[in-house]
Amino acid sequence: MIIKANNLSKVYKGKVQAVKNVTISLEKSKFYAIMGHSGSGKTTLLQLLGLLDKATSGELYIDGENVANLNENEKAKIRMGKIGFVFQAFYLNPKLKAYENVMLPMYINENYRNDDLKEKAMNLLEQLGMSDRAKHYPKELSGGEQQRVAIARSLANNPDCIFADEPTGNLDIENEIIVFEILKKLSREGKCVLVVSHNEIVKKYADKLFYMDKGILREEISNEI
Template identity: 40%
Template sequence: MPKTIINIAALKREFIMGEETVHALKGISYAINEGEFVTIMGSSGSGKSTMLNILGCLDQPSHGVYEIDGISVKKLSKNALAQIRNEKIGFIFQSYNLLPRTSAIENVELPLLYNAKYNAAERKEKAIEALKKVGLGERLDHTPAQLSGGQQQRVAIARSLVNDPVVILADEATGNLDTKTSYEIMALFQELNRQGKTIVFVTHEQDIATFSNRTIVLKDGHIIKDEVNHTIQNAAKALANLPVED
């Protein structure tokens, strides 16, 4: 039996806006097992961003169950939630969220600064290892300004890996990239997934979803589709088949 990394059951999220109650998520249920590569899709107002914030322990559900790696997040203290975010979740954002005056290696070390298990030498070693894994072993001392958009996203991916999280949570991680660079990044995600990483990728781009093995579609706070992708596209092949630019 595969291990369940994320378990969502009858989950609701409501917001009070003035005198009105907004029902962002309306009792949704699903589970994600270890080693899955899942895309979550939905148009604006579907509940996708609310779902992402709950998955990332940045927000709490109003009702229902959210468990990550067997831990129920309900009633956890702020410190306990921060610890889960740091040790169990690797975050990747559309805008990279790198510190501008800081080298690639220092950006990748950041999550480890809050992890008492590692000393300075171990932090550096793990950061170098993560950067090599994403193909940036030659760019350790470059700042974001000295890197292309794709390379900056690779630094962000290395940072998400450095704490060996149980799940990587990517929010529109190809949204700022051109097609070629997007496919390069998706090829990297597919390689990480082959190595056993569990990935949840939030996107509005239909072609990006074809690279994952399962797609969940949200609409008006409900899941309207949750299906396995039987024809997974190979991102490296898709990249090779792109027309050559002059």
């Protein structure tokens, strides 16, 4: 087990209860999907589980460590080493070439001090079929290609988990499938993959499918035999 949440809740200022008593365990080698209406709390939950935001109540354990006891620095360290993030808007740095974007998170990783970061970045881009685009700037890449660079960047520090919030929200169907196939492959190779998506296609890839409704998370049990 990697991430375990017990009764996690989040109340924003203004008293919006975005996440209500969510209990969930995330393990390696699994693909988890969370679906649900706009405003149901999916992004908030992903940010709580990914240590990007702090819960109002409840417990969160990452590899057995109670996150409540950690300061911001310690949390940032855990995030860097254990969780890679992918977002709908890609968020690539427009001034950096594809491989430089992938190298960026490696610079702050002390474990990589003596490594050839460019080689590491090129290897990741190769895994995603992006070798021939490595020296392009983001604006010279299609949306699908930019998202593949963003996925390579999320893998930069070899995290156990990939958290993706609407990773295909800006893509056409063809690229949507490419991105889901890549995320599925990563889960088969051992990553814990958590995807928030509006897209029904994600159901096909999920080992576990959840629905979020007004902050409440419920697991969808498959009817398939």
